[in-house]
Amino acid sequence: MRHGLRVLRAFLSLGVLNLVQYRSDFFIALLNALISLVTQVLALSVIFTATSDLRGWGPNDLLVLVGIQFFIAGLIGVVMRPSMEALMEGIRLGTFDYLLTKPADSQLLASVQMVAPQAATDVVVGVGVVAYGMTRLGVTLSPLDVALFLVMLLAGLVIVYSFLLLLATCAFWFVKLENVLVIFQALFGNAGRWPVTIFPPWLRAFLTFVVPVAFAVTVPAQALTGQLGGGSALLAVVVAIGFFVVSRLFWKFALRHYTGASA
Amino acid sequence: MADVGLATPDSRPALSRFSLAALASFYRERFAMSVAVNVAYRGAVAIWIFVTLIQPLVFIVVWRTVAGEGETGGYTANQFVAYFLVMMVVDHMTFIWHMWEFEWRIRTGAFSPLLMRPIHPIHGDVCENLAYKVLGLIGVLPAAVLIGVVFDADLSGVGLGTVLPFLPALVLAMVLRFAVEWCLALAAFWLTKVTAINSLFFALTTFFGGIFAPLAVLPGWMQTVAVWTPFPWSLAFPVEVFLGRRAGADIWLGYAAQLGWIMLALGGLALLWRRATRRYSAVGA
Amino acid sequence: MTAAITVTELGKTYVVPEREGGVRAALVALVRRRTREVKAVAEVSFRIEPGEIVGFLGPNGAGKTTTLKMLAGLLHPTTGTADVLGYTPWRRDRDYLGRMSLIMGQRNQLHWDIPVLDSFRLNQAIFRIPPAEFRVRLDELVQLLELEELLRKPVRNLSLGERMKCEIAGSLLHAPAVLFLDEPTIGLDVAMQRRIRSFIAEYNFRTGACVMLTSHYMADVEALCRRVIVIHQGRLLYDGDLAGLVQRFAAHKTITVELEEGAKVAESVAAGLVHGAQVERTATGFTVRVPKTETPAVASRLLAALPIADLTIEEPPVDQVIEKVFAAPTSEVDRDG
16 A cells, blocks of 8 residues: 555656646646636526526536536546556557556556646636635535535546546457547536536436446535435445446456466 | 669659649549548547537537526527537538647658648648548438437428528538638647647637537627637538528528638638748758 | 759758756746757758769768758758759749659658558659559569569558558659658668668669668668768768778778788787787787778788788778767868769
């Protein structure tokens, strides 16, 4: 465990050095985040001139939700997605073998190997938007609410990570499908900006259990805006554990196949 | 006899003079080539098509929820569905991706061999782009039909009287958007990172082009600004013609606007390209 | 006869950002950016006649590729002029592009995923090659480069050497009168290097096309180029034939001595005769490296004093000479021939 943390810290500090070297990346990331935010806020303002609420979600509720989407997107973009992309490329080019020769768990190494610290701008923007939305809602949160929110957030992150890992692990078999992560990006970036409750039941199920957008964004947002039911909360934790276990098992299976089959 | 084969020919084709036959011959070869490549990478192509479906689907869900039982800005829930599914097809037929590729092309020097050819690199990009779009219809059209059925699209305004004027509008829209966005792609010659300017451009396209919502639903000031940009003429206009929301003189005015913008865009393109190659040659290939 | 390529005071200066290492300097660079000028090519001049094969030698970063790119029309020079076949290259006149060819080693101009022949047909369309002429040239190139088996394969499936052969063939379909070759044999195995070298020589012989080639491999230059231009730190160091290059820059010669059957010579005796120069024993005698000027004297002393069966005097290998030339920073300019 401690070894794993040290590995993580080493990679992160490398990433920080990179950040300082490439200042343009940082400013560009900030610009992109702001453009994305303004676009979404503009969209919301257009919608709320036409209606007063979206299936029980008011403008400030939606702001909180968008903030959470930015926050999660940022966390995904900082280390999860770059590492998964690097994993897939490593498998394609054969450089993945280097990871296998290192004295640490290969899944951990593969998951933290690449850091893009400029995505942290999304995290910062997200926190800001959530804070703003919450103040406008005027809701006061008890310590229990906050704790529940954090647990839901963690569950959401675990589910997203496991899902991305599952997708990336497919690269062991489908080497030519390097853009498969784009599916998640597009779904998360589009559907993830809206509460999953507005979708018809069959789409809602897809966005909950197949591509886990709901647990990543809507559920934590519900925890903050007071719309979360106990059943959903429990389901989130269960699904998180389930996804994590399945992705780990699939990883081990893929490794056995990879190292067994190759000469 | 063998020596005659490789020896320098007595007469050479006048490459500086424009030849329609030569260009057509190039297009035939290049288009066929691009189709072959897309077929070879059909897995990746399928993924891109799947991604194309996501945004319209989300907007359908959102705007249906907003419209509810009534209507918003002249659109009922089912009319929103119709709008977005037609927009999905038009967006697919007009978009280009090269503004994401130029940065790579410049960094790796992939432009150099293109500059050494006596043909403008835009032609190769057009062929590549058309091949993907045509093949992509195999996925996009059935998906549009499916969405229309599942979400109960209201296509009552559509008929032969709307489809016929739609076709030239679509072709003009394709030319316009390609020209405008290829100009955007040229920004890569001056900016080392183009993601921000691309994102900004796509944000503008999403609103002023009518991708996020039909223009009639947007606030008044947005509609006014939109008309003076090329965006609605490459997206919303053909969609509205198809759905029968534009009639008579309106359509002819629309064609005129499209043509006007095309000329502006092509002029800008020629100018920017000259500047771009000068910069490439100065900074390093 | 009008020259195929005339270069006058051609120069190229780049402006590059300057950054030191370390976190502190990087933080400073966030706020203030410094630049400096790099002279990649400094006022070079030369003439190349039609039909010549000229080798461009120089270490990495010497300016060879930059010069080649300026002559091909990819780069605008900062100073000077160039005339290739009557055109100014960087204007990229379409007629000029149809008369020249730039082939870069390890760079693919053919399309990756489709059969080689289809890429060739695309070039035919681009260069407006009449079908009959295309057919004849293609057959010729296929025969000379042994491409018959490769035509239907996608470029992706070819080995590096096969890919290079196809790249070269594809670049010659439009009958260029000037060829610019940038490291054409880099990364290839020895057999393939030889094959490509002989093809270039054959092509030059059959068509009279002018060839300018840069290479790291002395074997390329020795095999193909009667004339070499040496570029070092952006300056033209030498322009003339290869033999002359060695003569001018080689400071030493090697004397190889074969002693008579059974004869033995003591260390001290040999050392005395060569006045302290390095002596290396061989199976049949010894070799000694002697400064050029002293070679005749040392040779005659050895011949007079020792039981010698055979004595040879050799220039050092060309790449050793070149290496020495590049190792020493110099601003000498020499023109020959």
